[in-house]
Structures are given as C-alpha cells and as structure tokens.
Amino acid sequence: MDTTRNAVLEAWMAEHGYSSNSLADAVNRALEQVTGRCGGLDGSSVRDWKAGRVTWPKSATRAALEAISGLPSIALGFRPRGRTMSTAMSVQREDFDMKRRILVGGIAATAAAAAVPGPASPHRIGMNDVERLLQRFTEVIASDHRHGGRPDIERRSAALANEALQLQNVGGASQRVRASLYASAAAFRSSSMWAAIDGRRYEDARTHMREAQALAEMSGDQAIKFRIWSHAGTMYRHMGRPADAFAANDVARNLHLARRDPLFASLGLARQGAIHGSAHDRAGTLRALEQAQEAMLRSDPGDHRPVWMLAFYDQAELHSLALSAHISLGDYPTAEYHAHRCLTALRPHMARSRAITTTRLAHAQLAQGDPDAATATAMTVPTDAATQHARVARMLQEFGTTLRATGPRHIIQTWVQHTAGWRASA
Incomplete structure (x- = not known):
C-alpha cells in the first residue's frame, strides 16, 4: 500500500x-x-x-x-x-x-457563485474579516443580555448582517470564508429576530426569521440553524401558538448537531418543556425538563460551541425555562423554587434574565397568597427593565392588575406609589 x-x-x-x-x-x-x-x-x-x-x-x-x-x-x-x-x-x-x-x-450553488471574485477586485477576504465580525456579534450578545429586546439592538444587528453580506462582494475568498460570512450574517439576523421577539414585535420577528433562515441554509452552519428554529419555537410559544412552537422547536431538535452535542439537546428539550407548559401538558413538561437536565449533565464543558450558546445556556437558564413552564401549569410553589434557583445561579451579565425571573417570582408569590413578599420582590426590578423591556413591563402590569384585585389596601398603595416613581424616571 x-x-x-x-x-x-x-x-x-x-x-x-x-x-x-x-x-x-x-x-x-x-x-x-x-x-x-x-x-x-x-x-x-x-x-x-x-x-x-x-x-x-x-x-x-x-x-x-x-x-x-x-x-x-x-x-x-x-x-x-x-x-x-x-x-x-x-x-x-x-x-x-x-x-x-x-x-x-440549489442553496450551495448560491454560496459557490458568490465565491467567484470579480476580475478587477484586488482584495482578498479572509478569516480575519470573519473574526472581526464575530467580535461585533459578541458585543451584540452582551448588549442583549444587558438590555433585552430594544429596537436599537434589532436595527444594529440587521445593519451588521447587511455588512457581512456586503463583504461577499468586496473581493475573492475561499468557500470556507464565504460560508462563514453567510453564517455571520445569519447570526446577526437571528439576533434581530430575538430582539423583536423579546420586545413583542412579532411581525418584525417573522421578517427577520425568514431572512435568517435563508442565510443559514447558504452557510450550512448547523449551530445557527438551531438558534433560528429554536428562537422560532419561543416566538410561537409567546404568541400562544403551541402547535407551531412544537413544530419549529422540533426542527432544531432534529438537527444532527442536537443529536451529537448533549448541550444543544438539553436546550432543545428545556424549551420543549416550556412549550408543554404553555399547552398545559404537565406530564410532557416534567418529562422534557428531566431529559433536559440529564442531557446537560452529560455535556462536556470543554467542547467548542458558538459564543451565543456559551453566553446564556447553563443551569440558570434551565431553571428559568422550568419556571416559565410551571407558572403556565399553575404550579406556583414549584415555579418559586425554580425562580430562586435561577436567581442564585445567574451570571452577573444576565441583567435582562434577572429582571424577567424576578418578575415571574413575584407572580408566583402573589398566586400563593403572599402579597407582601410578592410586592417586595416586584419592587426590586430595575427601572429601565420595568419601563423599557416590553415583556417585563407587560408582566408587571399584569402583576399590578392582580394585586389590585386581591391584595390589601396598604400593599396596593405601596405598589402604586412605587410604579409612579418608575414612570416619573422613565
């Protein structure tokens, strides 16, 4: 031989x-x-x-x-x-x-055609250009975790997606670089999609989703495909469409990456559990969350994973999704348990997640007949999240409505005065 x-x-x-x-x-x-x-x-x-x-x-x-x-x-x-x-x-x-x-x-031909440089272009695009885009993507992720679904994050991510695509026309590049540029554009567009979801701008989110899906197909990047379809499942869950949420999340969970990497499998299962909760399927919720925990324990922290995954999915996020599921099921003691576990495990940069979890904890406490503790908890939500994050603001409005219907007068007065301070400083 x-x-x-x-x-x-x-x-x-x-x-x-x-x-x-x-x-x-x-x-x-x-x-x-x-x-x-x-x-x-x-x-x-x-x-x-x-x-x-x-x-x-x-x-x-x-x-x-x-x-x-x-x-x-x-x-x-x-x-x-x-x-x-x-x-x-x-x-x-x-x-x-x-x-x-x-x-x-088909799709691969699109990427191959884009890889042919123009005859007069002297510039060569390389992985250094991709790395610069990745650094800017990291900045977008950090901004999202601090502030949540603000329109400026959505617009900035969309502009960066267009910037990544414009690089395709600057000069020659290998197929690997072309694919990485499409993956970068898909990643930015998926962040626009998530910012719109988090801000309850669902029509905008669907527009970003369609663009992100096309770019992800051209890139061939399974991780970004997972992110987009998993976000789609979350979007439909928030919209009250569990059947569509299951269908979208199943696309993510059936990717080869999710079968190969237990951490991706865990995230898919945890979000599946939250969808089961929104569909009021207790058995499905418990089964999916248990499987998500088992998969997380099997995952290897040393495996290479994309920055967006490393930045947010951990034990705290698993507790957050379990909290959401159990609130939907009306199991408020279990929801409160997961809320406390989540808040204990949250990393310092997860400001948006902390505000959401704190608000859900207040709901769980109020539903258990403890308006004093619930109001004290709700009052710890930062002003910027309470007034500028669409999901948090809506949940706090719902909290106030329930408190005014069920709470004692002095607690209601305390809450009214506190929220007036929020509005004055907004």
Missing part, C-alpha cells in the same frame, strides 16, 4: 487555515447539503488522507472536497488506484464540472 504523504493536501489546508477536524466538519456540511444527512467524517479521516493511507476517497467525499476547494481531487494530491497520472488527470477533468454542479446545486 502506498503511504506517501499527501503534501499537496497538507499545503492547501495550511494555506486556507484548516485543521483536520475543521476540514472534516466542512466536508460533512457539504455532504449534508446534498444528501440531507451529515457526513460521518472526523479528524482521523483527514489524517488518513494526509498520511497517504487513503489515496482516493469515495466519490461523494471527493465531490464535497472539490466544492469546498474549487479544485479537482487530483489537484489536491489524491491519486486513484490502478491508473497512471495522465489517465487520472483525463478522467478527473471529464467529471469534475459535472460533479461540482450536482453538489453545489
């Missing part, structure tokens, strides 16, 4: 910034765009190619490599068994264009 190292492939990978694992992931995504099933390659598969242990991968794998690199397999250093170099080159030239057209049809 010929085990001469494939120095050509190694040089191409080094030039384009691929590790064995990242190239395997890219090939798997390219295969999924055609077959609907993620490929089964891993870093060891690529190392076999580089070491010369595999000199001629399977035809579908070669087609995926060719779509990613824009080069025939022969030009990447692969050699078919039993053929001379001249014969191999002839065969490769004959079928390369055909296989590439098949592989990059």
Whole structure:
C-alpha cells in the first residue's frame, strides 16, 4: 500500500487555515447539503488522507472536497488506484464540472457563485474579516443580555448582517470564508429576530426569521440553524401558538448537531418543556425538563460551541425555562423554587434574565397568597427593565392588575406609589 504523504493536501489546508477536524466538519456540511444527512467524517479521516493511507476517497467525499476547494481531487494530491497520472488527470477533468454542479446545486450553488471574485477586485477576504465580525456579534450578545429586546439592538444587528453580506462582494475568498460570512450574517439576523421577539414585535420577528433562515441554509452552519428554529419555537410559544412552537422547536431538535452535542439537546428539550407548559401538558413538561437536565449533565464543558450558546445556556437558564413552564401549569410553589434557583445561579451579565425571573417570582408569590413578599420582590426590578423591556413591563402590569384585585389596601398603595416613581424616571 502506498503511504506517501499527501503534501499537496497538507499545503492547501495550511494555506486556507484548516485543521483536520475543521476540514472534516466542512466536508460533512457539504455532504449534508446534498444528501440531507451529515457526513460521518472526523479528524482521523483527514489524517488518513494526509498520511497517504487513503489515496482516493469515495466519490461523494471527493465531490464535497472539490466544492469546498474549487479544485479537482487530483489537484489536491489524491491519486486513484490502478491508473497512471495522465489517465487520472483525463478522467478527473471529464467529471469534475459535472460533479461540482450536482453538489453545489440549489442553496450551495448560491454560496459557490458568490465565491467567484470579480476580475478587477484586488482584495482578498479572509478569516480575519470573519473574526472581526464575530467580535461585533459578541458585543451584540452582551448588549442583549444587558438590555433585552430594544429596537436599537434589532436595527444594529440587521445593519451588521447587511455588512457581512456586503463583504461577499468586496473581493475573492475561499468557500470556507464565504460560508462563514453567510453564517455571520445569519447570526446577526437571528439576533434581530430575538430582539423583536423579546420586545413583542412579532411581525418584525417573522421578517427577520425568514431572512435568517435563508442565510443559514447558504452557510450550512448547523449551530445557527438551531438558534433560528429554536428562537422560532419561543416566538410561537409567546404568541400562544403551541402547535407551531412544537413544530419549529422540533426542527432544531432534529438537527444532527442536537443529536451529537448533549448541550444543544438539553436546550432543545428545556424549551420543549416550556412549550408543554404553555399547552398545559404537565406530564410532557416534567418529562422534557428531566431529559433536559440529564442531557446537560452529560455535556462536556470543554467542547467548542458558538459564543451565543456559551453566553446564556447553563443551569440558570434551565431553571428559568422550568419556571416559565410551571407558572403556565399553575404550579406556583414549584415555579418559586425554580425562580430562586435561577436567581442564585445567574451570571452577573444576565441583567435582562434577572429582571424577567424576578418578575415571574413575584407572580408566583402573589398566586400563593403572599402579597407582601410578592410586592417586595416586584419592587426590586430595575427601572429601565420595568419601563423599557416590553415583556417585563407587560408582566408587571399584569402583576399590578392582580394585586389590585386581591391584595390589601396598604400593599396596593405601596405598589402604586412605587410604579409612579418608575414612570416619573422613565
């Protein structure tokens, strides 16, 4: 067996910034765009190619490599068994264009077409440009966790999505960079979608959702697909449409990523539990939340995950979703338990989540006949969240309505005076 190292492939990978694992992931995504099933390659598969242990991968794998690199397999250093170099080159030239057209049809063709630079463009777009966008995405995520669904976050994220797309036309780039730019644009657009959901601007959210979904398909990035469809499930839950919420969340949960990574599985199950709660399905709620906890315990904190996932999903968020579910079920003691656990575990930057959880805790306490504790809890919600965050403001209005209908006069007066101070300082 010929085990001469494939120095050509190694040089191409080094030039384009691929590790064995990242190239395997890219090939798997390219295969999924055609077959609907993620490929089964891993870093060891690529190392076999580089070491010369595999000199001629399977035809579908070669087609995926060719779509990613824009080069025939022969030009990447692969050699078919039993053929001379001249014969191999002839065969490769004959079928390369055909296989590439098949592989990059549909959505992948859109990304491939965008990857062809204009003849007069001197600039080359690289992963450094993508990293700069990622830093700005991190800033958007941080702003969201501080302030929630404000229109300015929605507008800024949409503008950054357009900026990422405009880079496609600036100059030449590899297929990997093109896909990363589409993923960045989808990520920004999904943040616009979430800001609109959080601000109860659902028509705007649906517009952002459609754009984000198209961009995510062109990127082939499963993590951003998960985020978009999972957000869609949350949107429909807030809109009181549990059937649509289940359908959207199931799309996220059935992605290969969610089956492979227990943390993504846990988030999908936790949101499923919240949807079951909104549908008043107690058994479904308890089952989904229990499975979400088990999946979280199986997850490896050392695994590489996108910044948006690392920034918010942890034990505190799982308690937050359980809190929402149990309030919907009318199980207020259990809801209060999860609220306290959530508040204890919340990281300092999660200001929006703290305001939402505190407001829900006040609702749970009031529903259990403790207006004094409930009012004291509600009064700790910061003024900016109480007056500028649409979800928090609405929940506090509902709290006040219930308090005025059921609470003692002196507690009602205390609450009225406090909320007047909120309005005066807004």
